[in-house]
Amino acid sequence: MLDRILIQIVPSKINPENLISLITIFAIRFGIATLIFLFGLWFTKRLHKLILKILKKSNLDPTVISFLGNLSYAALITIIILMVLAELGLRTTSIVALLGAAGLAVGLALQGSLSNFAAGIILVVFRYFKVDDLIEGAGIIGYVEGIKIFTTTVRTLDNRLVIIPNAKLIEDNITNYYAKPYLRIDLVIGVSYSDNIDKVRQVIAEIIDNESRILDYPQATIHVGELGDNSVNFYVRPWVKTHDYIITKFDLIENIKKRFDLEGITIPFPQRDLYLYSQDK
Incomplete structure (x- = not known):
């Protein structure tokens, strides 16, 4: 290494031969370091393009592709610089330790941002x-x-x-909600205990049959699911395409209310009966 050579030459008496030897050794190492740097730049650019090409094929978000590409390029350049410094005779151990300490400090300071970054990578991958x-x-x-x-x-x-x-x-x-091609609409329809449940089931089935956005398969289900405090609750479970979910659910609720009004089916609401008794004195 160059530092050891300098230690051996500098203490001795400087003469033209020693100076020429020192310059020659430094020139050789400088030439080798220059070749390493130039070849490293060429290799890094080629490898960077290859990495970007692979990342683009993975259908990642463009922002993530750009960030990972720049990160890999910076890492490769750092390695090349360390190789050049090592060839010139500089001790890279202390430089690496300094970079590590600086990276740790930055990581602690940006802990929240780094957690968001890691989560972003997980979401995209x-x-x-x-x-x-x-x-x-x-x-x-x-x-x-x-x-x-x-x-x-x-x-x-x-x-x-x-x-x-x-x-x-x-x-x-x-x-x-869009991960699957179709979704199930879950409705709870309450009717009065005085209403005929067979008629209620028939009316709801007709409403579902007349709704074109409801799928034939999976088949819609209509069941008495609960005998509540104030109503008999029907569990209505039709299936629709994912993008039709919200509007179809709203239309079903509205159509059921209108049809129940025409059929004389009562939708009860919570109520309390109050009985008054007179007390003879």
């Missing part, structure tokens, strides 16, 4: 949801507008734009 999916997570229900490195943007059903930190989203349960 495992693809729990994608853009335009309807999800529920971190107490928010809405459509995914974008998945970034640190945050996920969600547009709520009332058109508010909510930016959720990825760490908060990944720590909670995530419900993806």
Whole structure:
């Protein structure tokens, strides 16, 4: 190494031969270091393009692809610089230790951001949801507008734009309503105890049959599910395509109410009977 050579030459009497020897050795090492640097740059650029090509084929988010590409490029450049410094005779052990200490300090300072970054990578790699999916997570229900490195943007059903930190989203349960091609609508329809339950079942079945958005398979189910305090509760379970879920559910509720009014079927509500007794004195 160059530092050992300098120790051996510098203490001795400097003469032209020693100076020429020192310059020659330094020139050789400098030339080798230059070749390492130039070849390293060429190799790094080629490898960086290859990494980007592989990442693009994996259908990752463009932001994640760019970040991982830049991260790999920076890591390769750092390795090349360390190799060049080592060839020039500089001790890289202390440099690596310094970089490690600096990285630890930065990591502690950016602990929250790093957790969001790690969560973002998990979301993109495992693809729990994608853009335009309807999800529920971190107490928010809405459509995914974008998945970034640190945050996920969600547009709520009332058109508010909510930016959720990825760490908060990944720590909670995530419900993806668009993960499957169809969903089941769960309705609880209460009728009066005085109504004929066979007629109620027939009316609900006719409403379901007349709704074109309800699927034939899986078949809808209509059952008496509960004898409540104030009503006989029917559990109505039709299936629809995922994108028709919300509007079909609202239309079913409205159509059931209108049809019940025409058929004279009563939808009861909680009530309390009060009896007054007169007490003779």
